[in-house]
Amino acid sequence: MKQDSDAVNVPAYFISNHEGFYGSIKSIIEDFVVTEIDINGKYVERAAATQTPGSACSDDKTCAKFKQNSRSLVSQDGDVSSEWGVDTPLPSLGSFDLDVILGQSVSEELEQFVLTLRDKNPAELELSLGSFTDKHQRASVHRAIRHRFPFLMTITIQPEIRVREDPDYRELSQLVKEDEAEDFFRFIDAKVQGSSYTFGPDDNKEHRTAVHHFLNRRFGKLVETKSFNDQGRTSISVRLRENRRPKKRTAEERKEEDIYTAFTLCKENLETLEAISYMAAALGILPSDFTYAGIKDKRAITYQSMVVKKISPQRLIEKTAIFEKKGMRLSQVRSVSEPLRLGRLQGNHFDLVVRNLRPHGATDTHSSGAEIHTRLGVLVKEAVENVKTKGFVNYYGPQRFGSGQSIQSDRVGLALLKEDMVSAVHLFFTPEEGDDPQSQAKRHFLQTGNAKEALALMPLSKPRERLMLRALNRYGSGPGGCVQAWLSLPHSMRVFYPHAYCSRVWNEAAAHRLQTMGHCVRQGDLVWMQTAGQNNTLDTAGTSTPQIHVVTEEEEQARVYTLQQVLLPMPGNTVKYPENTMGTWYKERLARDGLSDCRFRVSSLKLNLPGCYRPLLAVPHNLSNQLQRAAGVDGGGIQTAESNSLILTLNFDLDSSCYATICLREIMKCDL
Known part of the structure; x- marks a missing residue:
């Protein structure tokens, strides 16, 4: 059983009324196995050993027809202006952890060096970070330090890397605010074609002239500057020159940029991003050089597809021994032509084991073990059949909120x-x-x-x-x-944290909708409108706009739609809300948290939440189960207390963004 704080985020309302039962999940890591289902409906290959470069999946057997009507329909908000005075967001370079890249002692020495720069004349100060024989690792060090400390410059005296304060940064920081100088140097370092950076308002013409002169003198070949007026305040905007000749890359660099290597990652008790950080540090590349279709559970054995760029299959295979020490196994290593995209999957397959089954409530002390097992068999059968036909409320799981x-x-x-x-x-x-x-x-x-x-x-x-x-x-x-x-x-x-808040509101909305409006489709509900020949979800490229339809009174009376077609919006700035009492509920719920006028944008953190539409119900596919007596013996062959208990094995597929623990919760009728 979970703590009460977990249960608060997942309401206790269920779609079926069977009794359920208690049990223990994730008793051992092998009890929870997740296998990704790719965009073509194939299970990701679960080979035990690393394959030779160029080998492809040998198993062409595809999953059964995989329904997709439960997938979240995400609103897209990709408009970015390149006009002067409107900054283009720069791409994230991933989660740089200098402790991993440099080692803890060198990283701490670098932190102390940065603090020293504040108090002393930096002209004579320089720090050696040590020698890096691998050129990929040197590139990773250079980029990580410039991203973390844009006021530093890195110098390579092969194979040694040294750092000192950038004199251009010192000069600019005397003209503008320190955080503006840092952001400007990050902008210069990123060199995103067509991007721009805008300094804060400055109504002093002489001071603006000094800033213009400095930027043109030091960066005139890269950028052009312009003053513009916005609501009576004048600012300086800088953008990269469009006619700038791109940096000439060597033939070796061009060849490396075009290399993409795909593989299957099997990880145990690791977060996906944590696994990527380990691999990136070992390979001397950036975490952002890895692409994947979805994030997988930490407390599980998971299999998922990944693609890494700039790394050959052979070089990746050479590092597999290091990865295995961290709980990661690689297989199906092969060359591919392009990276993966987030969301490019149909869902996940789950193999779960529930141990120590027992009925709800007190057990009759006169009941024999056989009678209890018979009763549990009836409870399990009824529960599984209900979820097969009715599905489950598509709540976000406790892990969305930081379980425990x-x-x-x-x-x-x-x-x-x-x-x-x-x-x-x-x-x-x-x-x-x-x-x-x-x-x-x-x-x-x-x-x-x-x-x-x-x-x-x-x-x-x-x-x-x-x-x-x-x-x-x-x-x-x-x-x-x-x-x-x-x-x-x-x-x-x-963005994870605001999304967690919106997920909690969605969970509460789902329970309120079912409790107050029942299990029939009502006037004003939102459903996903399908046209003839249209697939059950967004197209695989994610470019379609979902057709959200408001149910009319006539459609309610004629029962045109089923509850499995009803959508509820995740709060955001592009979604529409139901045109019935649920619309009012959303407004009141957000007002209760002081968000009546929330635009779901946090400009200072560069966050924008457009929102999305999530199906009210989800249905597991290819659900099968097996009930058997636990083989409870210790190392000496003596039966243990668990030997008289039952264990339940469940196998099923879920659409992407659906939670296996929530499906299991509907089956068992208890918090896990």
Whole structure:
């Protein structure tokens, strides 16, 4: 059973009324196995050993017809202006952890070097980071340091890398704010064609002239500058020259850029992003060089497809022994022509084991083991048949909110949406009960405000916390420093928290809709409109716009639609809400949290939440089950207490973004 805090985020309303039963999941790691289903309906190959380069999947057997009517229909908001005065967002370079890339001791030495630059004349200061014989690793070091510390310049005296303060940065930081100088140097380093950067308003003409002169003198070959007026305030905007000749790459560099290697990743008890960070550090590349279709569970054995660029199959295979020490096995390594895209999958296949089954309520003390097993057999059969035919309420699972944590992710997300950055940071660093190193570090920061000392206590395995503590140490713990702390996280990590809040609202909306409006489709409900010959979901490229239809009174009376076609919106700035009492419910629910006028944009953190439409119900496909007596013996062959219990094996497919734990919760009628 989970803590009450988990159950709060997943309402106790079910779609079926069978009794259910208790049981234990994830007792051992092998009890929860996830296999990705690719966009063509094939299970990802689960080979045990690494294949030779060029080998392809040998198993052409495809999954059974895979329904897709439960997939989330995500609103797209991809309009980006390249006009002067409107900045183009720069791509995230991934989660740089200098502790992984440089090693902890060198990373700490670099942090101290940066602090020293504030107090002394930097002209004579220089730090050696050591020697890096692998050119890919050198490139990773250069890019990571420039992204983390844009005011530093890196010098290579092969194979050694040294750092010193960039004199151009020092000159610019005397003309503009320090955070503007840092952001400008990140903009210059990214060199995204057509991108622009805008400094803050500056009504002093002489000062603007000085800034123009500096930028044209130092970067005139790369950029052009222009002053523009916006609502009575004048600012300087800078953009890359369109007629700029691209950097000439060597034949070897061009060849490397075109290399893509696909593989199947099997990981145990690891987050997907954590696994990518380990592999990137070992290969000397960036985490963003890896692409994947979806994030997989941590507490499980998972199989998923990945593609890495700039790495040959042979070079990837050479690192497999290192990866295996971290709980990762690679197979089906082969060359491909392009990267993967997030969401390019049909779903996931699950092989689950539920142990120690027992009925709900007190068991009759006079009942024999055989009678209890017979009763459990009836309960399991009824539960599985109900979920096969009716499906389950498509709630977001507890892991969406930070399962078991004292302060859950949705509360952090609410603070971010209200742009209360200091509260969001304090909630993020709320410690768990106990004295584990992570909680000690968090507790120390909240009690003392000393980010540097907290960073020294924080385990290396906590990259998010370490990134934020570094930023808080550099910029302070005031509102501006807290903004910088959140910006130190990659976009995918920052946006997770507001999404968690919206997911909680969606869960509550789903339960309220079913409790108050029943199991029939009602006037004003939203359904997904399908036309003749149209597929059951977005096309595989994700370019279709979902046709959202509002159910009319006549359609309600004629029962044109089923409950499995009803959609509920995830809050955002592009979705429409149901035109019945649910629309009112959404407004009141958001107002209760102080979000009546929320635009679902956090400009200071470069976050935009367009929202999406999520089916009210989900249905497992190819669901099968087996009930059997546990083989409970210890190492000496003696029967254990578990030997008289039953175990349930479940096998089924789910569409992408659906949660196996929620399906299991509907079957068992209890929080897991």
